[in-house]
Amino acid sequence: MTTEEAxxxxxxxxxxxxxxxxxxxxxxxxxxxxxxxxxQAGARVLPEHARSHNRALVLQALFRAxxxxxxxxxxxxxxxxVTISDLIGDLINENLVIELGxxxxxxxxxxxxxxxxxxxxxxxxxxxxxxNSRFRGAVTNLDGTxxxxxxxxxxxxxxxxxxEATALILERLVxxxxxxxxxxxxxxxxxxxxxxxxxxxxxxxxKDLPLQQILSMRAQLPVQVANDAxxxxxxxxxxxxxxxxxxxxxxxxxxxxxxxxxxxxxxGSGSAAGEIGHVMVGTDGGDICVCGKSGCLETWLAIPRxxxxxxxxxxxxERESILREAGERxxxxxxxxxxxxxxxxxxxxxxxxxxxxxxxxxxxxTLRDRTMAEFVGDLSVRMTTLGRDIIVLGAVxxxxxxxxxxx
Amino acid sequence: MTTEEAxxxxxxxxxxxxxxxxxxxxxxxxxxxxxxxxxQAGARVLPEHARSHNRALVLQALFRAxxxxxxxxxxxxxxxxVTISDLIGDLINENLVIELGxxxxxxxxxxxxxxxxxxxxxxxxxxxxxxNSRFRGAVTNLDGTxxxxxxxxxxxxxxxxxxEATALILERLVxxxxxxxxxxxxxxxxxxxxxxxxxxxxxxxxKDLPLQQILSMRAQLPVQVANDAxxxxxxxxxxxxxxxxxxxxxxxxxxxxxxxxxxxxxxGSGSAAGEIGHVMVGTDGGDICVCGKSGCLETWLAIPRxxxxxxxxxxxxERESILREAGERxxxxxxxxxxxxxxxxxxxxxxxxxxxxxxxxxxxxTLRDRTMAEFVGDLSVRMTTLGRDIIVLGAVxxxxxxxxxxx
DNA sequence: TTTGTTAGTAAAGGTCACTAACAAACAAAA
DNA sequence: TTTTGTTTGTTAGTGACCTTTACTAACAAA
Numbered sequence: 001m002t003t004e005e006a007x008x009x010x011x012x013x014x015x016x017x018x019x020x021x022x023x024x025x026x027x028x029x030x031x032x033x034x035x036x037x038x039x040q041a042g043a044r045v046l047p048e049h050a051r052s053h054n055r056a057l058v059l060q061a062l063f064r065a066x067x068x069x070x071x072x073x074x075x076x077x078x079x080x081x082v083t084i085s086d087l088i089g090d091l092i093n094e095n096l097v098i099e100l101g102x103x104x105x106x107x108x109x110x111x112x113x114x115x116x117x118x119x120x121x122x123x124x125x126x127x128x129x130x131x132n133s134r135f136r137g138a139v140t141n142l143d144g145t146x147x148x149x150x151x152x153x154x155x156x157x158x159x160x161x162x163x164e165a166t167a168l169i170l171e172r173l174v175x176x177x178x179x180x181x182x183x184x185x186x187x188x189x190x191x192x193x194x195x196x197x198x199x200x201x202x203x204x205x206x207k208d209l210p211l212q213q214i215l216s217m218r219a220q221l222p223v224q225v226a227n228d229a230x231x232x233x234x235x236x237x238x239x240x241x242x243x244x245x246x247x248x249x250x251x252x253x254x255x256x257x258x259x260x261x262x263x264x265x266x267x268g269s270g271s272a273a274g275e276i277g278h279v280m281v282g283t284d285g286g287d288i289c290v291c292g293k294s295g296c297l298e299t300w301l302a303i304p305r306x307x308x309x310x311x312x313x314x315x316x317x318e319r320e321s322i323l324r325e326a327g328e329r330x331x332x333x334x335x336x337x338x339x340x341x342x343x344x345x346x347x348x349x350x351x352x353x354x355x356x357x358x359x360x361x362x363x364x365x366t367l368r369d370r371t372m373a374e375f376v377g378d379l380s381v382r383m384t385t386l387g388r389d390i391i392v393l394g395a396v397x398x399x400x401x402x403x404x405x406x407x
Numbered sequence: 408m409t410t411e412e413a414x415x416x417x418x419x420x421x422x423x424x425x426x427x428x429x430x431x432x433x434x435x436x437x438x439x440x441x442x443x444x445x446x447q448a449g450a451r452v453l454p455e456h457a458r459s460h461n462r463a464l465v466l467q468a469l470f471r472a473x474x475x476x477x478x479x480x481x482x483x484x485x486x487x488x489v490t491i492s493d494l495i496g497d498l499i500n501e502n503l504v505i506e507l508g509x510x511x512x513x514x515x516x517x518x519x520x521x522x523x524x525x526x527x528x529x530x531x532x533x534x535x536x537x538x539n540s541r542f543r544g545a546v547t548n549l550d551g552t553x554x555x556x557x558x559x560x561x562x563x564x565x566x567x568x569x570x571e572a573t574a575l576i577l578e579r580l581v582x583x584x585x586x587x588x589x590x591x592x593x594x595x596x597x598x599x600x601x602x603x604x605x606x607x608x609x610x611x612x613x614k615d616l617p618l619q620q621i622l623s624m625r626a627q628l629p630v631q632v633a634n635d636a637x638x639x640x641x642x643x644x645x646x647x648x649x650x651x652x653x654x655x656x657x658x659x660x661x662x663x664x665x666x667x668x669x670x671x672x673x674x675g676s677g678s679a680a681g682e683i684g685h686v687m688v689g690t691d692g693g694d695i696c697v698c699g700k701s702g703c704l705e706t707w708l709a710i711p712r713x714x715x716x717x718x719x720x721x722x723x724x725e726r727e728s729i730l731r732e733a734g735e736r737x738x739x740x741x742x743x744x745x746x747x748x749x750x751x752x753x754x755x756x757x758x759x760x761x762x763x764x765x766x767x768x769x770x771x772x773t774l775r776d777r778t779m780a781e782f783v784g785d786l787s788v789r790m791t792t793l794g795r796d797i798i799v800l801g802a803v804x805x806x807x808x809x810x811x812x813x814x
Numbered sequence: 815t816t817t818g819t820t821a822g823t824a825a826a827g828g829t830c831a832c833t834a835a836c837a838a839a840c841a842a843a844a
Numbered sequence: 845t846t847t848t849g850t851t852t853g854t855t856a857g858t859g860a861c862c863t864t865t866a867c868t869a870a871c872a873a874a
Contacts, residue, residue: 044485045460047830047861050452054831057451071852078451083831085853109851110839200781245676247747259747261668268749269652270785278779279746283689283739291779332690336743339686340654340664342675370687372698378677454830454861461862478821490862492822516820517870 051087054079056405058087062097062117063142063406069103069112088115095121096404119143125173125221126395127186129166130228132203132253137169138392139177142400144239146389148176158205166211167218174219183403184221185395186211187228189256193271196225203253224398229274229349231394232384233258234265236347238397238407240386243344247337248384249276249330251306251350255298261341277302281333300329306354320358327359331366338379339371349384356383458494461486463812465494469504469524470549470813476510476519495522502528503811526550529589532580532628533802536573536595537635539610539660544576545799546584549807551646553796555583565612573618574625581626590810591628592802593618594635596663600678603632610660631805636681636756638801639791640665641672643754645804645814647793650751654744655791656683656737658713658757662705668748684709688740707736713761727765734766738773745786746778756791763790 054077061076062068070088074081091097098121100114119142128136133155139148152169154162166186174181188211190201196212198204216223229250236242237260244263250256255277259266266273277298278291286295287305299305306326313319334346346367348355364381371379386393400406461484468483469475477495481488498504505528507521526549535543540562546555559576561569573593581588595618597608603619605611623630636657643649644667651670657663662684666673673680684705685698693702694712706712713733720726741753753774755762771788778786793800808814 044464044862045457046863047454047457047828050454050457051830053452069852080832081853082833082855086831106841107851108839108841108849110837110853112852243676257747261673262671264669264671266668266748269650269751270749272749272781274747275749275779276743276747279743280777283691293777333743336683336686336740337747340666340681340683340744341673341748342677342679342682344676370700372682372685451831453832454859458861476821487863488822489824489864493862513872514820515818515870515872517822517868519821 066116122182123177123179124396124399125184126392128391129188137173162204183399184223185398186225187231187391191272192227229256230258232390234397235390235394245343246345248347255301281329297333323358324362327362328366331363335370345380473523530586531803531806532591533799534593535798544580569611590806591630592805593632594638594798598679599634636663637665639797641804642797642801652750653752655754662708688736704740730765731769734769735773738770742777752787
């Protein structure tokens with residue numbers, strides 16, 4: 001690896017950069033500048049943690065509204081101009097923030113120096129392993145704007161071959177990066193624990209696979225791995241305008257979901273939050289599922305199942321009835337969740353030609369019928385606006401949160 | 408009010424005590440020493456916030472394991488002995504911590520001075536407004552040990568009369584306090600927002616009632632109000648051995664629940680989290696509910712409904728069948744919630760002669776049948792161990808959390 | 815008596831954000 | 845044009861906080 005490559009491949013954020021350019025060195029540990037990182041259950045807090053929290057706040061403010069001056073930030077965040085200047089000084093040194101020049105509009109006082117996140121100074125790599133037959137990945141800037149895409153056919157590929165395929169597409173993406181890589185985010189199907197170990201992903205034949213560790217060693221970069229539907233919820237929250245109490249349901253080969261409760265991602269007692277595909281819906285039977293039960297949500301909502309039913313439909317009315325039934329079943333299954341968590345939003349992700357129409361309308365109707373209007377009156381049931389990139393974007397959010405504390 | 412009374416009634420925790428003894432002064436604002444309080448969305452963090460967080464950690468450690476020395480605390484919390492000594496100095500000055508004497512067991516080195524929370528130095532007042540015909544309340548020490556109880560018949564009492572009744576029982580409890588009162592916690596039925604305003608409590612005829620503000624003014628004490636089932640979940644978490652991902656379902660006149668997700672209480676987008684009584688269960692109809700729908704969870708699980716059905720049962724088998732059906736319906740309704748949140752525990756609260764038996768067994772069976780064993784394999788479905796005091800204890804937890812940051 | 819260990823305190827040092835004060839740069843009024 | 849007032853960003857000094865280092869007190873074991 002040449003020096004330039006090392007330069008490009010290694011995030012310049014950490015002060016330990018120089019030590020990490022060796023091919024077999026240890027990758028940068030994920031910097032938990034997010035406050036949440038410091039305040040995990042029963043962790044002491046030092047002034048330096050306050051500093052990283054405030055630093056993350058500044059970055060967040062710059063993320064959300066571009067074109068802020070130091071004084072603007074001071075007002076926004078609540079710190080003094082002095083402290084903001086100090087923090088911004090650090091951030092500029094780390095090349096995370098840049099000065100855009102003086103504010104042009106005419107008003108009294110010294111003209112302000114406009115600042116912004118260095119949106120193109122770093123890139124993020126996002127990987128989507130959720131499709132059955134192909135892995136997808138992208139290089140994005142810090143905005144989530146896709147700069148480069150890669151796809152890889154993985155039909156029938158499982159086990160360690162699938163790991164190799166993941167490493168291969170990651171390698172290609174890393175090679176395509178035009179700026180230092182802040183980190184790598186991976187959305188994997190199955191159950192993924194907090195350490196990025198895939199506890200179980202039947203489709204890929206993975207069990208207790210420490211994917212984060214493997215990829216991090218290979219790429220010499222900070223890597224974060226999480227469940228695909230879960231990070232889709234993250235993406236919707238950050239880039240799709242999702243609220244603080246939200247559920248994202250993803251219909252594909254199977255059915256999964258991700259939950260944001262009180263602004264926080266839900267992980268669950270066994271890292272299996274969102275796994276609603278094999279919850280039985282209703283009390284009137286249903287088709288047999290691969291899991292052995294009858295009438296699982298997946299038998300109603302999985303895309304192959306819907307397509308199979310639609311294949312027998314001859315009229316438009318039949319087609320609509322099939323889609324409405326799928327939506328109804330989704331409504332029946334999610335009504336207790338929406339009620340118990342008092343969710344404000346249910347967002348759907350999947351092929352829009354099937355989902356965005358009678359299905360989603362029926363789901364909304366059913367949800368309203370089966371819950372108390374007083375509690376869920378302003379419930380919004382809608383399609384995601386992020387389309388097929390939602391997993392990749394979720395991976396980006398994961399990296400931004402993990403490395404910069406931005407969310 | 409005499410000086411002694413003022414002394415007793417006012418928490419000695421705050422440095423502003425002297426200013427708050429006036430009959431019509433403003434009560435101590437709730438001290439948010441908890442870190443969560445300081446780190447609400449987008450709040451800057453100063454070194455002093457770190458201090459209060461660490462202080463709360465020390466208090467928590469002392470709460471959980473009594474008989475710790477300063478050096479033990481240093482090891483436990485991760486701060487140095489010097490810092491712990493400093494924090495403990497403050498806490499002893501505020502009478503929140505006491506020295507128990509030197510450790511007696513024989514080991515090398517200087518014998519340690521044992522410390523403990525001053526468990527009887529302060530009391531907490533808890534109020535339970537959840538019963539239809541009577542308000543209940545208790546004075547407890549910081550352990551949650553009940554020192555004194557009060558009950559008040561409120562059959563048919565609603566609206567402002569119910570507020571007066573609440574104030575009356577609170578007054579009696581305050582008069583019975585034998586130590587400075589740390590704060591007052593109130594568990595109210597209905598929907599209660601973060602400011603302690605009862606947005607809606609049909610049974611009591613309350614709507615947009617700022618109960619926390621009213622009681623706080625009357626009693627000149629910090630008051631916190633929340634939904635009854637929600638704080639029951641808090642109680643179960645702190646005093647009942649509940650885990651970090653847990654649901655507590657409370658069957659009474661109606662059906663409510665409280666959720667702990669990732670160790671945090673769930674509030675919901677409209678402060679209505681846990682309201683599952685009027686979620687429809689199954690797809691095969693059911694009795695008409697007061698809300699107009701058919702087959703709401705309440706029509707299956709509310710105690711009056713169960714009792715009405717049992718009145719017609721002649722044999723033990725019939726009785727058991729009725730209870731099993733109620734449990735099944737509970738299982739059907741909660742299965743999607745347990746699956747989506749990957750809960751580790753479902754705890755029931757209510758009259759144990761009805762719930763603790765076929766009902767809970769059927770609920771557990773149904774939950775396991777309708778979810779994926781792989782995800783909820785170690786799901787525990789059980790009765791609360793806290794009995795009728797659960798709401799009062801929840802109120803205590805709320806005060807401990809709000810005033811001391813302990814949870 | 816000596817040695818080693820543990821508890822708690824004291825002093826010094828570094829980090830962090832604050833207040834106060836100031837120069838630079840501008841608009842608008844005089 | 846000069847003066848006044850406003851806004852920005854920086855410098856200097858202060859206080860809060862936790863750490864490291866160093867110390868004394870008190871004990872067990874050899």
